[in-house]
Amino acid sequence: VKTNLAIIGQGAVTPAGIGIDALRTAAPKPQMTATLGEPKTEFPVLRVDLKDLAFARWQKEPRLRRASPITFFMIEAAEQALRGLPAGDRAQTGLVVALSAGCLVYSRRFYEGILRNGQRTASPALFPETVFNSPGSHVASVLGLNGAVDALCGDESSWLSALKTAAIWLRRGRVRQVLVMGVEEFDPLVLDAYRSARWLRQPGFLTSEGAAALLVRTAGPNDKLVIARAREGLPYRTRAEAKFAAGDLFDGIDATIPCHRTARHTWMERLEREATASRPEFSAAPAPHLGTAFTASIAWETIRAASALEAPRGLVPVWGLNHRIGYLELENR
Amino acid sequence: MADDRAPRVVVTGIGAVTPLGEDFPSSWDALIAGRAADAPLELFDTSGCRAHRACSAKLPDLPNLSRKALSRFSRASRLALPAAREALAHAGLLEADGRCTRSDLALSISTTAGGMAFGENFCRDVLAGKRAHLFSQVERYLPQQQVLDLQQDFAIRGPSVIMANACASGANALGHAADLILAGESDCVLAGGIEALCELVFVGFDCLQATTTEKCRPFDLKRSGLMIGEAAAFLVLESQAAAEARGATILATLSGYGHSTDFFHLTQPQPTGSVLIEVMQSALREARLTPADIGYVNAHGTATPVNDGPEAMAYRTLFGDALGATRISSTKAAVGHTLGAAGALEALYALYALRTGDLPPQLNLQEPIPEIAPALVAPNEKCSDLRHVMSVNLGFGGSNAALIFSR
Numbered sequence: 127v128k129t130n131l132a133i134i135g136q137g138a139v140t141p142a143g144i145g146i147d148a149l150r151t152a153a154p155k156p157q158m159t160a161t162l163g164e165p166k167t168e169f170p171v172l173r174v175d176l177k178d179l180a181f182a183r184w185q186k187e188p189r190l191r192r193a194s195p196i197t198f199f200m201i202e203a204a205e206q207a208l209r210g211l212p213a214g215d216r217a218q219t220g221l222v223v224a225l226s227a228g229c230l231v232y233s234r235r236f237y238e239g240i241l242r243n244g245q246r247t248a249s250p251a252l253f254p255e256t257v258f259n260s261p262g263s264h265v266a267s268v269l270g271l272n273g274a275v276d277a278l279c280g281d282e283s284s285w286l287s288a289l290k291t292a293a294i295w296l297r298r299g300r301v302r303q304v305l306v307m308g309v310e311e312f313d314p315l316v317l318d319a320y321r322s323a324r325w326l327r328q329p330g331f332l333t334s335e336g337a338a339a340l341l342v343r344t345a346g347p348n349d350k351l352v353i354a355r356a357r358e359g360l361p362y363r364t365r366a367e368a369k370f371a372a373g374d375l376f377d378g379i380d381a382t383i384p385c386h387r388t389a390r391h392t393w394m395e396r397l398e399r400e401a402t403a404s405r406p407e408f409s410a411a412p413a414p415h416l417g418t419a420f421t422a423s424i425a426w427e428t429i430r431a432a433s434a435l436e437a438p439r440g441l442v443p444v445w446g447l448n449h450r451i452g453y454l455e456l457e458n459r
Numbered sequence: 460m461a462d463d464r465a466p467r468v469v470v471t472g473i474g475a476v477t478p479l480g481e482d483f484p485s486s487w488d489a490l491i492a493g494r495a496a497d498a499p500l501e502l503f504d505t506s507g508c509r510a511h512r513a514c515s516a517k518l519p520d521l522p523n524l525s526r527k528a529l530s531r532f533s534r535a536s537r538l539a540l541p542a543a544r545e546a547l548a549h550a551g552l553l554e555a556d557g558r559c560t561r562s563d564l565a566l567s568i569s570t571t572a573g574g575m576a577f578g579e580n581f582c583r584d585v586l587a588g589k590r591a592h593l594f595s596q597v598e599r600y601l602p603q604q605q606v607l608d609l610q611q612d613f614a615i616r617g618p619s620v621i622m623a624n625a626c627a628s629g630a631n632a633l634g635h636a637a638d639l640i641l642a643g644e645s646d647c648v649l650a651g652g653i654e655a656l657c658e659l660v661f662v663g664f665d666c667l668q669a670t671t672t673e674k675c676r677p678f679d680l681k682r683s684g685l686m687i688g689e690a691a692a693f694l695v696l697e698s699q700a701a702a703e704a705r706g707a708t709i710l711a712t713l714s715g716y717g718h719s720t721d722f723f724h725l726t727q728p729q730p731t732g733s734v735l736i737e738v739m740q741s742a743l744r745e746a747r748l749t750p751a752d753i754g755y756v757n758a759h760g761t762a763t764p765v766n767d768g769p770e771a772m773a774y775r776t777l778f779g780d781a782l783g784a785t786r787i788s789s790t791k792a793a794v795g796h797t798l799g800a801a802g803a804l805e806a807l808y809a810l811y812a813l814r815t816g817d818l819p820p821q822l823n824l825q826e827p828i829p830e831i832a833p834a835l836v837a838p839n840e841k842c843s844d845l846r847h848v849m850s851v852n853l854g855f856g857g858s859n860a861a862l863i864f865s866r
Binding site: 161162163164225226228233234236237238240241242244245246248249250253254255256257258259260262263264266267272274275276277278279280281284287290291293294295297298315318319322323324358360361363448449450 | 504505506507508571573579581582583584585586588589590593594597598601602603604606607610611616618619620621622623624625631635638639641642644658659662663664665666667668718719720722725726854855856857858
């Protein structure tokens with residue numbers, strides 16, 4: 127079933143800056159950041175600058191006084207994507223948020239507090255902000271999005287689920303447009319996680335954070351660029367299964383359709399090279415590496431691919447790092 | 460009345476592991492008998508908490524799995540696998556070797572914490588400077604790992620989605636599954652919710668003073684808080700055409716789904732229940748029904764001071780003069796608040812009330828909230844002519860959802 131989504135607004139928050147132009151900008155030098163477990167062991171991390179003036183207006187919002195960075199990334203990217211939408215249309219706008227790690231900063235702080243100081247000192251201010259759907263609720267509330275709000279979790283492939291959900295809501299007439307977002311925040315605990323998974327040994331791997339937003343509606347005859355399809359490939363658990371899934375991904379897809387490569391400096395990069403070796407490439411230039419931020423990364427790459435596609439059709443592989451591989455198909459009409 | 464020609468989503472299989480039983484029939488029987496499952500919580504230390512009781516489930520044996528394989532499963536997967544197996548078997552979708560007959564089966568799953576106990580162990584070990592076995596913990600705590608456990612065990616490779624809309628997630632997972640079918644994305648979906656007890660979430664509700672140190676008393680003026688629970692509950696949803704084509708027994712129709720977000724407060728509903736009213740009206744519109752058509756409501760009814768008042772107001776307003784005829788109960792007094800599984804489990808209870816005419820009683824009532832006192836289900840109450848039932852859930856972040864099942 128085709129998704130048939132036209133992109134009518136875009137937004138991005140990245141370590142390279144605020145706004146979709148930042149997707150063409152080289153990120154600043156990574157900050158060496160210690161793991162939670164070993165304060166003397168540091169790895170390079172790309173961080174969003176929360177002191178950027180763009181965030182100042184959101185920090186004054188009463189509803190956001192306790193919100194974590196993920197909410198600020200989200201609301202800024204969302205506002206950018208909504209800029210061209212008449213104010214009255216926001217009430218008919220749904221929000222689907224794809225997250226991998228979710229509200230990690232407060233979750234870690236909340237549980238670390240329990241471990242270090244005891245259950246009696248657990249923070250009632252932090253706990254509600256640990257819930258996956260809290261950032262989406264804040265954003266919809268502050269921006270006046272009165273359609274449904276869904277938080278979908280998973281690896282990068284949850285971006286596919288989010289776009290499909292938007293398409294279904296539109297097809298079912300639940301809303302007029304949908305804001306689809308990928309968003310992640312950094313916490314030192316992820317360095318311990320990535321280190322245990324040996325991801326940090328991958329040359330060029332950079333932990334990152336940020337958000338991206340696509341405002342979509344059902345494509346009409348005048349829409350030039352369309353997200354035509356969001357296809358979930360095979361799930362996998364082992365690397366052997368991932369290799370099989372990667373080999374199966376474009377089975378039966380015309381080999382002349384170009385591909386925007388997205389697996390940058392992760393263990394999936396080799397699988398992507400093999401799966402797309404005979405396929406022409408299209409890519410935005412320049413497209414500096416903004417690090418690995420799961421759903422935010424694939425959302426950034428979707429924006430880049432949408433801006434770069436000149437051929438009638440283009441593929442954007444979605445390399446989920448711990449569940450599923452899939453792809454988006456874009457069409458120039 | 461529903462349009463007979465419109466595509467329909469039907470239920471063809473159900474399964475659950477709950478604090479009241481290791482499968483759905485035993486859980487249902489205990490529920491109707493008026494049993495409550497709360498007991499001292501022994502899974503982790505609660506000495507620093509106000510509350511020390513919860514509704515824990517007994518993990519069913521999984522005889523086809525080795526001890527090594529079992530050790531890799533999160534508690535959430537230990538609950539999910541037998542519940543999903545029961546639902547698939549009930550729907551006639553299991554081969555003799557345990558694989559699903561539909562390798563393309565779609566999954567629509569909900570949870571709030573996934574395999575969080577693994578995540579807690581990971582954090583604990585990292586802070587303690589331990590380096591061994593970290594990967595196995597972090598790898599298995601993510602919610603997609605429970606989905607993978609299901610996909611692997613039943614040899615299914617279809618699309619999957621994980622809803623994380625807090626305590627309304629389970630209803631959203633079912634509603635999304637229905638949307639998938641009605642939009643033509645899938646013709647058969649295993650939909651449900653999974654939640655396992657864990658320290659982070661238990662302490663979280665405890666520090667909000669949302670948990671009770673007494674009995675859980677939904678819709679009672681003396682209610683003092685919720686009882687945390689755990690469960691896994693699944694339904695097999697199919698297009699009516701697909702179900703009929705394979706000769707499946709149709710248990711009910713999922714005839715309406717409404718969902719919206721209440722922006723009043725991150726953890727409290729709008730005091731008049733206005734958003735919940737809109738959500739229920741939306742589900743009724745989809746089902747082409749009026750409030751008076753609803754014979755039973757499985758209410759969210761957490762027994763917290765901030766939830767039950769607005770929820771009762773919403774029922775009072777929506778049902779109006781029909782309120783006494785519509786029967787209402789919250790089964791959280793019996794099984795606890797199963798969070799990400801609640802929407803799915805409570806939908807099953809509503810659906811079985813529809814099928815059997817037995818109504819889950821409202822346990823632990825002393826002084827019912829006057830607004831809905833006449834509607835609360837008494838012990839041993841039956842209603843043989845139920846045509847439509849509703850299941851309602853609210854969650855943090857303002858997630859509200861309502862599902863309607865019809866004969």
